[in-house]
Amino acid sequence: MLLDPRAIVFFCANALLLFLMLLVNSALAASPVYLLLLGPMVVLPALYLRHQSYFICTLFSGLWVDAALPVPFGLCTSGLLLCGAFVFMTRSRFRAEHNYHPILIAHGLNFFMIGLLSLAAGFPEWSSVAFWIQVATTSLASHGALLVVAPWFFNFERMLFMLFHLENEPEELPLL
Amino acid sequence: MxxxxxxxxxxxxxxxxxxxxxxxxxxxxxxxxxxxxxxxxxxxxxxxxxxxxxxxxxxxxSHSKVELIEAGRDLARIKSLYQFNAQRNRTLELEVERLEAILNLPSRREFRYEVARVIRRDLSAWWQHLIIRKGRDFDIPVGAAVVFSGGVVGRVVEVDAFTSRVELITSPNFRIAARFEGDERPVVYQGAPQSGFGDPVGSVRDAPQDIMASRQAPLQLVSTRLGGSFPPGLSIGRVTWLEPGSSGIFQAGQVELDPRLLSLHEVAVLISLSPTDSVNNAP
Known part of the structure; x- marks a missing residue:
């Protein structure tokens, strides 16, 4: 099969996560809190799917994020694919059927995405203390929120598999 | 293997x-x-x-009838005040037109106001944007000025079929020509990175040396006709201090912006009735 149906489920879940993230950020606009929750989007696709399906899912998720955020088009796609490539290459080391490893990976990837966006902001912003204060606040708030959001999101994705009668096991279980 | x-x-x-x-x-x-x-x-x-x-x-x-009656009464009062102001405004406009005709002045750029609801606010360390619920369906052009009751909001940077993206005045990528109220000399206003704590701020530079600002006597920064997108006299913010800039010739300082910028629900897009010539920047 060209595309694993689970890739579509992952993509829809990613779109929902992005929508909720932007909705919360819009409501919190007057406060210093901003949530960036892109890390969990790549984790399960990279751990569960074959390479072709994972790649298509991550590519479309990245383009979806790029269209929603005012970043250079392709930045988040490249970032998510880079993160995904790392997780995919090392996936035999992680247990995908439980949340512990995916949550840790999600935190790592989210931190990478925050770093990538800060890097892309350019030199004039880097020299500002206010910019780094807000990046630090965003990082703290996002990773705090991830402690709650990431387990919910992974369980939600697995629940969708059950709901649509899809395979609930990763393609390649880790070698023990 | x-x-x-x-x-x-x-x-x-x-x-x-x-x-x-x-x-x-x-x-x-x-x-x-x-x-x-x-x-x-x-x-x-x-x-x-x-x-x-x-x-x-x-x-x-779910409001009670009494509350609605009170709100209606307040609205009627505000309406009569606005009707009076509209009459006064019309009289002043006619006077300005008469004086312009006497002095043979070139015509000013006219705008129509398109009021739009804010559907999303994206205010982070990396970007400072709003999404409004009007786009190409209401002929919103890229580069149009966006204002609210407190003054300048920003500029339209992207227009889609039913929505538009507005870059806020707080964004470091936002820059316009401005002037201090009561002084005709132009200065440059630019957004600045926000820490997220406290009210939004911007920066002003190229201010002449003889201008003084203090917390007791702050200066009001307003828009100018230069640049073409904004009508003159719209409030940008308040400047409470100025210091010598990097060149030493001009002064620079911080601009305190309206805190309502962070929680806007409705804005007005100014659409020029005589579109600017992109090459000459003239109507």
Whole structure:
């Protein structure tokens, strides 16, 4: 099969996560809190799917994020694919059927995405203390929120598999 | 064994192929993809905005008749005040036109106001944007000025079919010509990175040396006709101190902006009735 149906489920879940993230950020606009929750989007696709399906899912998720955020088009796609490539290459080391490893990976990837966006902001912003204060606040708030959001999101994705009668096991279980 | 190694590097090869392809793909194709994905998402945001309106409607329905009567009375008072102001405004406009005719002055740029609801606020360390619920369906042009009752909000940077993206005045990428109230000499206003704590701020530079600002006697920064997008006299913010700039010839300082910028619900887009010539920047 060209595309694993689970890739579509992952993509829809990613779109929902992005929508909720932007909705919360819009409501919190007057406060210093901003949530960036892109890390969990790549984790399960990279751990569960074959390479072709994972790649298509991550590519479309990245383009979806790029269209929603005012970043250079392709930045988040490249970032998510880079993160995904790392997780995919090392996936035999992680247990995908439980949340512990995916949550840790999600935190790592989210931190990478925050770093990538800060890097892309350019030199004039880097020299500002206010910019780094807000990046630090965003990082703290996002990773705090991830402690709650990431387990919910992974369980939600697995629940969708059950709901649509899809395979609930990763393609390649880790070698023990 | 060789197959295993190839499998291992497959994600990196795919990533490399993607990056190479992305580098080669023409900009028009990328723009088309971006617009397509953005248009797919827009209905969700527009629907959310209409749901918000519906929620507000039902919330108001639950108000008592006494509260509604009081609100109606207040509105009637405000309406009569605005009607009086409109009359006064019309008289002043006629007077200005008469004086312009006597002095043979060139005509000013005229704008029409398109009021739009804010459907999303994206205010972070990396970007300072708003999404409004009007786009090409209301002929919103890229570069149009956006204002609210407190003054300048920003500028339209992206227009889609039913939504537009507005870059806020707080964004470091936002820069306009401005002047201090009571002084005709132009200065430069630019947004500044926000810490997120406290009220929003911007920066002003190229202010002449003889201008003084203090907390006791702050200066009001307003828009000018220079640049063309904004009508003159719109409030930008308040300057409470100025210090010598990096050149030593001019002064620079911080601009305190209206805190309501961070929680806007409705804004007005100024659409020029005589579009600017992009080459000469003249109407």
């Amino acid at each position: 060789a197959k295993l190694r190839l499998d291992k590097v497959k994600p990196l090869v795919a990533l490399g192929v993607f990056l190479a392809a992305w580098w080669v793909i023409p900009t028009t194709v990328k723009s088309f993809m971006q617009v397509s994905f953005a248009e797919f998402q827009a209905p969700a945001w527009v629907a959310t905005s209409y749901l918000d309106d519906l929620e507000g409607f039902w919330a108001r329905r």
